[in-house]
């Protein structure tokens with residue numbers, strides 16, 4: 001909140017009309033929308049070749065197009081080298097030329113602030129986050145930790161990763177609180193389930209993408225579908241879905257989606273997250289009794305069409 005108030009104060013003091021955002025992760029995209037809505041001309045710089053590096057390029061490309069349709073100047077494949085102030089204006093020097101703005105936001109990731117804990121003797125894990133077990137215990141007696149400052153147990157990988165999310169922080173906080181009061185709660189683990197709204201689109205993902213699944217020893221195959229139930233109802237919008245599952249067992253490993261704000265993308269990714277949590281295969285999804293009403297979907301929901309497409313594409317074995 002402190003950062004947010006500082007940004008608002010800076011926008012007002014500088015009477016900012018142009019903004020440069022460095023980093024096109026979900027926070028960079030949310031800020032691009034917020035500042036555009038506020039009337040600023042926004043340039044979004046990203047060193048990788050796509051926006052939103054946590055989704056596959058096939059979904060990131062239409063998302064970047066959507067930002068451009070809303071007048072955001074999206075420049076990916078652009079690495080920032082320096083930022084300099086000349087009087088009021090700021091110049092961002094990149095490997096592909098300079099950009100000028102009244103305000104620059106740097107949103108290139110988070111780092112756990114664990115100095116206090118480390119000084120007290122807490123063992124640090126991945127990315128210098130506090131090492132905890134699944135009871136959220138640190139190595140120090142009676143000291144529990146949760147949230148962005150700790151590493152997080154991943155359900156599918158069966159190991160700790162650094163995955164700072166508010167959804168996870170809440171659950172870990174409850175486990176830590178219960179155990180600090182003498183209870184015996186265990187953190188079930190994260191799948192990195194996440195959704196973000198960018199203007200009129202929502203993108204969401206859960207579980208593992210191809211490269212992470214392969215690194216974890218699976219033999220992943222990702223199959224893309226575009227579900228468009230417009231034959232059933234006017235005004236329906238397409239949902240792009242990418243399903244990742246293990247080739248030989250058909251075990252569901254991950255899913256990614258992009259669709260319009262009204263298309264219930266976030267709740268549909270939650271169907272995948274639930275299925276992954278219980279070890280479902282793509283075939284299991286077809287048997288789920290999911291709701292149907294013409295304004296919202298088809299008799300086979302978009303998640304079922306996507307998994308069925310995976311099954312037909314990869315073969316009957318799954």
Ligand SMILES: Cc1cc2nc3c(=O)[nH]c(=O)nc-3n(C[C@H](O)[C@H](O)[C@H](O)COP(=O)(O)OP(=O)(O)OC[C@H]3O[C@@H](n4cnc5c(N)ncnc54)[C@H](O)[C@@H]3O)c2cc1C
Nearest residue numbers: 027030113116146147148149164165166167168169170195
């Ligand atoms: C712009 C933005 C959008 C986000 N959107 C989402 C989202 O849509 N979904 C999602 O799941 N997650 C989202 N997140 C991530 C989410 O906010 C964090 O994962 C979550 O807030 C972590 O909770 P926490 O309690 O660990 O840390 P925080 O919420 O950061 O709280 C830590 C608190 O501790 C205080 N503190 C630090 N050091 C000390 C000290 N020495 N003494 C006393 N107090 C101290 C800090 O001031 C702070 O108030 C977003 C984050 C940002 C920045």
